[in-house]
Amino acid sequence: xxxxxxxxxxxxxxxxxxxxxxxxxxxxxxxxxxxxxxxxxxxxxxxxxxxxxxxxxxxxxxxxxxxxxxxxxxxxxxxxxxxxxxxxxxxxxxxxxxxxxxxxxxxxxxxxxxxxxxxxxxxxxxxxxxxxxxxxxxxxxxxxxxxxxxxxxxxxxxxxxxxxxxxxxxxxxxxxxxxxxxxxxxxxxxxxxxxxxxxxxxxxxxxxxxxxxxxxxxx
Ligand SMILES: N[C@@H](CCC(=O)N[C@@H](CS)C(=O)NCC(=O)O)C(=O)O
Numbered sequence: 001x002x003x004x005x006x007x008x009x010x011x012x013x014x015x016x017x018x019x020x021x022x023x024x025x026x027x028x029x030x031x032x033x034x035x036x037x038x039x040x041x042x043x044x045x046x047x048x049x050x051x052x053x054x055x056x057x058x059x060x061x062x063x064x065x066x067x068x069x070x071x072x073x074x075x076x077x078x079x080x081x082x083x084x085x086x087x088x089x090x091x092x093x094x095x096x097x098x099x100x101x102x103x104x105x106x107x108x109x110x111x112x113x114x115x116x117x118x119x120x121x122x123x124x125x126x127x128x129x130x131x132x133x134x135x136x137x138x139x140x141x142x143x144x145x146x147x148x149x150x151x152x153x154x155x156x157x158x159x160x161x162x163x164x165x166x167x168x169x170x171x172x173x174x175x176x177x178x179x180x181x182x183x184x185x186x187x188x189x190x191x192x193x194x195x196x197x198x199x200x201x202x203x204x205x206x207x208x209x210x211x212x213x214x215x216x217x218x219x
Contacts, residue, residue, distance in 0.1 A: 010168035098162035
């Protein structure tokens with residue numbers, strides 16, 4: 001399989017974790033999101049994913065999947081072990097809900113496109129954009145801190161899709177210097193997950209396209 005990814009993309013980071021947890025081999029195809037206005041905007045990538053975002057996963061049969069949560073659910077349906085969703089329906093709903101707090105409510109507001117729009121079209125100062133970023137992370141994390149189960153993971157003693165979404169969002173929050181002292185449970189879950197090789201290998205700094213530069217331009 002080929003994963004169109006960018007080392008710092010938290011949506012791609014989610015899929016890397018899921019692939020690693022499932023023990024599925026894949027090749028990284030790097031799509032730089034900031035160089036030359038974003039290589040994701042090139043026609044060759046638009047032909048892969050008309051939405052021009054990462055991640056996209058191309059299966060061995062050549063099928064293209066987009067949207068990290070849809071890709072993760074596809075992997076779950078094709079490769080049941082280890083499960084990324086609890087068996088019991090209420091617990092499954094909670095795992096999906098926690099994942100969606102990150103993927104549907106925090107991340108879209110702090111994504112590359114909206115932040116660029118605030119800067120370039122609405123002419124906001126960087127300090128206002130940073131305040132916006134911090135606000136939505138803190139609001140979402142406050143809810144998650146109340147919702148997570150006694151650890152070590154977000155839904156108890158097994159890793160789920162909730163952890164897969166949470167860890168990349170914590171990475172982004174740290175990179176953008178959001179104060180996390182009020183979220184001890186989230187910090188504990190992040191630390192427990194990062195002890196697992198599947199999470200560690202998916203970290204941005206462990207990707208083939210990792211860069212040292214941090215221009216704050218891509219989330
Ligand atoms: N909801 C999508 C979000 C994908 C997404 O927005 N990816 C960002 C990077 S984290 C991206 O490719 N942005 C490029 C752009 O907006 O130009 C998912 O979960 O896959």
